[in-house]
Amino acid sequence: MDQPNYITPAGYAALKARYDNLLGAERPRIVEIVSWAAGNGDRSENGDYLYGRKRMREIDRDLNRLARKMKAARVIDPAAQQDKTRVWFGATVEIADDDDNRRTLTLVGDDEQDAGAGRIGWNAPFARALRGAAVGDVRNVQLPGGEKQWEVMAIRYPG
Template sequence: MSRYRPPRTAGTPLITPEGEARLRAELHELWHVRRPQVTQAVSEAAALGDRSENAEYIYGKKMLREIDSRVRFLTKRLEKLKVVSERPSDPGKVYFGAWITLEDEAGEQTRYRIVGPDELDLKQGLISIDSPLARALVGKPLDAEVLVQTPTGTRAWYIVAIEYRDQTFS
């Protein structure tokens, strides 16, 4: 059986200014803080002698490969991303970067922000623009009903509020 796995699709190349700042901070942390620390540890471990049986050396080299891989990914990804910082021309509809308050049929409200795939964090209410819910929401006005196919069946939500940074539409 082959170990080949096709590359994962990168997703929509959009990002919020906050998301770009987080990725740049991670890149800076990896390149200017973590990598020099690990490099120093590997040098010290190599000075101890036989590298083939030196767990600290082997682990350090593995960490360097992981850091370098992530740095390459972040560098290439940041070059391709388009930062979306301006408000849409029609702020009464849902677009990228919007905070949306949804109400389900039971009356429970949830709040999500549509962001790029690199910023996805459900605990903070950040959903990817590539997700089925976000795709169903984009372009919809306030008070619109949104139907989304979920693993448990079709669910309906109603758009209760749309916010873009300091503007609120409800």
């Protein structure tokens, strides 16, 4: 990876909880089903066995993916941000366009983004345009419908 994989403490906890659930609960349950199904004879027509093996491969892929993400993660606590007058990782930013349409966005790690909830990934074009902005700054953002200007109205950090 050429860039650090920033993540909030809550985002890291969610990744770890998902990993722990897969490893400690879901995978052992599937292993038990596969073991039981394997003892039932012909495996080629045994739906429980075939589905269980397929599901186990999916879980193992997810576990590997989550382990790589957690290893590459660099946990940053937004409340500990030094310069709270500018938009940096973890900031909640209120922005307005030329028609005074306002949006509130929080810059989070790419693994915890959720556009519907107003959480955008640190490396998203919108977040890159807002990085380092102060209240009153106008930034151009390239959107699918063309370029649009947004003014930073407020910046908040947790804590």
